[in-house]
Amino acid sequence: MDKRRESSQTRRIRRTKVDWFGIIMMFVLLVCSLAIFARLMATKMLTTTNLVLIMAALLVVNGLHIFVQLPLRRNKLGKLICGVLAVLLSAGMIYGTVAAGAVQSALNKISGVMVEKQVTAVIVMKEDEATDLGDTKGYRFGILANRDTNNTQQILSAMEKSMGKVETASYDTPAEMADALYDDEVQALILNEGYIPLLTEQENYRDFSDRTKIIYEYITEHEITAIKPTGSITKQPFVVYCSGSDERDSDINAKTRSDVNILAVVNPKTRQILLINTPRDYYLPLAFNGEMDKLTHAGLYGIQESMAVLDNLYGTKTSYYGRVNFWGLIDIVDALGGIDVYSDYSFETSAGDVAGYGYRTYSYTEGWNHLDGLEALMFARERHSFSDGDNQRGRNQMKVVQAIIEKITSPSVLSNYQDLLKAMSDNCVTNISYDQITSLVQMMQKEGFSWNIQAMSAREGSGDTYQYCYSAPGDPLYVMPPDYEYINTIKSVVDQVMNGEEIVIPSEPTE
Structure with missing residues (x-):
């Protein structure tokens, strides 16, 4: 029952x-x-x-x-x-799941990049009616006689296949080419776009980009030779070259001037990082031919040339690089909701109509400043407001980089991670592989995320500040002679990091 x-x-x-x-x-x-x-x-x-x-x-x-x-x-x-x-x-x-997938996709996009591009342009006067390459049939083209000849010949061969024989005139310098275009000796130029900023550094050609237009771009790709690291990235000290391009329209993979040059000497065992800033105008011998030039010009010959020039200066052996389009800082910082940066001085800077954002004056006070993307970029670019110019700019650039790292590692980054990942994937590349990056992330999970990060900046030495530069033949350009005595001091601190010793940086002299 x-x-x-x-x-x-x-x-x-x-x-x-x-x-x-x-x-x-x-x-x-x-x-x-x-x-x-x-x-x-x-x-x-x-x-x-x-x-x-x-x-x-x-x-x-x-x-x-x-x-x-x-x-x-x-x-x-x-x-x-x-x-x-x-x-x-x-x-x-x-x-x-979506967030982890986005992180994986972004890291795959920016990591393990072993290709550089060179962009060769066909340039005509602004008022020229030509709008594409086909309109230049019958033109006479100015070319460089002894520079960038391989790329020039490649574009000429491609043009002759579609246009027939192309008449050319050779010149020794970009300035001579510009004069020939202005005087109608030639109707178009074939010039590596990396040389345009060098040309506009010269007094008589600052308006070259305003007076001319690019109607065609020919892109060639070059594989970067792999550098075999000496050991595991989580066990052995290593050096990363951090390069920043100040060309607003530049392809992140293009060979171009490097306006930010920072070596990061990393010891994963002692959790120490030494950041070394070297001014862009440092007057140094190029590694591939020994000719004297500005450090920034070394980037025209590839990122490995910049690495080699700095290795020769500091006695380092750089295995990795990271390249940032500095104009991408606007998107990165805005995606982070702004950053907090300490300014050593109060100053103002006017930069005109920057990146289409309109004319503005940017003001900074001594002490802490909360900066949006555009303000952070202007803070990192300014040098004329300081007595030691490029040296202070280098310090400010490292302050911005440090502030970005601190914000990225804070929980607040999760609120807008998609915009941040897009900004980084569009503006950053590195030859550090995806597996090496994940190895570092795993190492920090085991041993903690705290690092002892110190910074040093190379200083200006004595000597003439106007010198002839290999990459910009013609008039002397402003350069910064190195302070080799202080370079030796930096070398000694590099040895501390590489040997696993605690970083001890000599006190900076007071002004």
Whole structure:
């Protein structure tokens, strides 16, 4: 009798909408759990310990939901609460899966880049009616006689296939080419775009870009020779060259001047980083031919030439590089919601209509300043407001970089991570591989995220500040003679980092 009554009561407990809602969400939660765990494994960013902990947490959460949702129960409140929790947890897991995928995609885009581009332009006068290459048939073209000959011949060969024989006139310098174009000796120029900023540095050609227009660009790609590191990136000291381009329209992979030149000497075992800023106008011998030139001009011959010039100066062996389009700072800093930077001085700078943002005067006070993207860029670019010009600009650039790193590593970055990843993937590249980056991330999970970061800047020495430069033949250009005595001081601190000693930087002289 009792058994029949119990059976009758059991039959009366039927699955309701709450039951089916709970069961559906139980399966949704299970699928989302599998998806986020698979994505986290694919990123390779988490240590085995952290993956095991996450897997255990997911098993517990899903096990509890199965325990609550599968059995028939008279009280539906527990099922309803678990179902709602499953909705919230599933939404969070979907967000996490998408976020992890976005991080992985962005890092894959910027890491392991081993290609550089050279852009050769066909240039005519602004008022010329030609709008594309086909309109220049019958023109006489000015070319450089002894510079960038391989790229020039490649574009000439391509032009002759479609236009027939092309008449050319050779000149020794870009300035002579510009004069020939102005005087109608030639109707067009074939010139590597990297030489245009060098030309506009000269007094008589500052308006060259305003008087001319580019109607065609010929792009060639060159593979960067791989540099084999001396050891594991998580165990052995290494050096990274951080290059910043100040050309607003430049392709991030293009060979162009490097306006920011920072070596990061890293010892992962002692958790120490030494940042060394070298002014762009430092007057140094080029590595490939020994000719004297500005450091910034070394970038015209490829990022490895810039690395070699700095290695010769400091006695380092640089294995990695990171390149940033400095104009991308606007997007990166804005995506972070601005950054806080300490200024050593109060100053103002006017930069005209910067990047189409309109004419503005940018003001900074001594002390802490909260800067948006454009203000951060102007802060990092200004040098004329300071008595030591490029030296202070280098220090300010490192302040901006440090502020960005601090903001990126704070929890607030999660609120706008998609815009940040897009800004970084559009404006940054490195030859550090994806696997090496994830190895560093795993190392920091095990040993902590704190680093001892110190900075030094090369100083101006004595000597003539106007010298002839190999890459810009013609009039002497402003240069900065190196202070080799202080370079030796920097070398000694580099040795401290490489040898695992605590960084001790000599006190800066007071002004």
